[in-house]
Amino acid sequence: MHTRVDIILSCQKSEKELMSAVNHIYDTLCQLERTANYYDPSSELALVNQAASTTPVVISQSLFSMIALCIEYHKKTIGCFDITIHSENYNQDTIHSIHLSPEASSIFFHQAGTAINLSGFLKGYALDRIKEIVNTHRIGNALISIGNSSILALGNHPSGMGWKVGFRNQTNSVQSDKDQSILLNNECLTTSGNDSCERKHIISPWSGQPLEGVRQVAVVTNDGTTGEVLSTSLFVANQEQRKVLTAEFLPSIIIDL
Known part of the structure; x- marks a missing residue:
C-alpha cells in the first residue's frame, strides 16, 4: 500500500481507549505490508515471487487466504481482475499456473516467471x-481513508447522518461539473483509474498493456474488498462485461469520472 491512512473515530470513549484502537489498526496495517506488499523486497509475497516457480513455498495462513480469495474473484469478474498481470510473459492463463496446497499451506507456480501482485x-x-x-x-x-481512494464510513458524523465524502475528477485541477460528494453510511467508496496521462498503472488483462486515458471509476459497496476488486474490474471491462459485473456484485452506486 505505502500510502497515507486517515482515521476519524467518534464515540463516548476515553482518549486512551481510542488510541488503543488506533494502535491496533496501525499494527494490523504494518502486518499486511510485511505480508503482501508487492514492492517490498523483504515481504512474504516478494519471497514467494522469487522462489515459487522453482519449489513449493510454505506461506502464512493470512497470505494463503488472500491469494485464494483473489483467485475466486478472478472467476467472479470473468477475468477482469487478475493478480498475475505483472508476470513475465503474461497471458490470460497465467493465473491458472498458481497451485495452492491447503494440506501443506504452500504455493507453487507451474509457469516460470509468474508473479503475484495484490496491489489492486x-x-x-x-x-x-x-x-x-x-x-x-x-x-x-x-471514517477511514486509505490513500483517498479507499474509504470506509461507519455510523454517523458527529454533526449529522452518515458521512459526506467529496471526491473530484483528477483530470482537472479546478472545480468541475464532475466534482462529486456522496453520503456514506456503513458503506465503502472505492475509486480506481488513471489520474494523469503519466500515471497509467492499471493493465488490461487482455492486451497486457497499460490502459490509456485519464478516467476513473468509483463504486459504493458494503465491504472494501468487493469495492476494490469491482472498481478495478469495471475500469478494464467493456460494456458487456460491465453488465455481467454489475449483476454479479450489485454495487449500490457506480460513478464514471
Whole structure:
C-alpha cells in the first residue's frame, strides 16, 4: 500500500481507549505490508515471487487466504481482475499456473516467471480488517481513508447522518461539473483509474498493456474488498462485461469520472 491512512473515530470513549484502537489498526496495517506488499523486497509475497516457480513455498495462513480469495474473484469478474498481470510473459492463463496446497499451506507456480501482485486488492482488504477492529473496540462511528481512494464510513458524523465524502475528477485541477460528494453510511467508496496521462498503472488483462486515458471509476459497496476488486474490474471491462459485473456484485452506486 505505502500510502497515507486517515482515521476519524467518534464515540463516548476515553482518549486512551481510542488510541488503543488506533494502535491496533496501525499494527494490523504494518502486518499486511510485511505480508503482501508487492514492492517490498523483504515481504512474504516478494519471497514467494522469487522462489515459487522453482519449489513449493510454505506461506502464512493470512497470505494463503488472500491469494485464494483473489483467485475466486478472478472467476467472479470473468477475468477482469487478475493478480498475475505483472508476470513475465503474461497471458490470460497465467493465473491458472498458481497451485495452492491447503494440506501443506504452500504455493507453487507451474509457469516460470509468474508473479503475484495484490496491489489492486490490498487496500480494500485492509478496510475490512479495520472494520473488524473498530467493531471489536465497540466504536460505532468512524471514517477511514486509505490513500483517498479507499474509504470506509461507519455510523454517523458527529454533526449529522452518515458521512459526506467529496471526491473530484483528477483530470482537472479546478472545480468541475464532475466534482462529486456522496453520503456514506456503513458503506465503502472505492475509486480506481488513471489520474494523469503519466500515471497509467492499471493493465488490461487482455492486451497486457497499460490502459490509456485519464478516467476513473468509483463504486459504493458494503465491504472494501468487493469495492476494490469491482472498481478495478469495471475500469478494464467493456460494456458487456460491465453488465455481467454489475449483476454479479450489485454495487449500490457506480460513478464514471
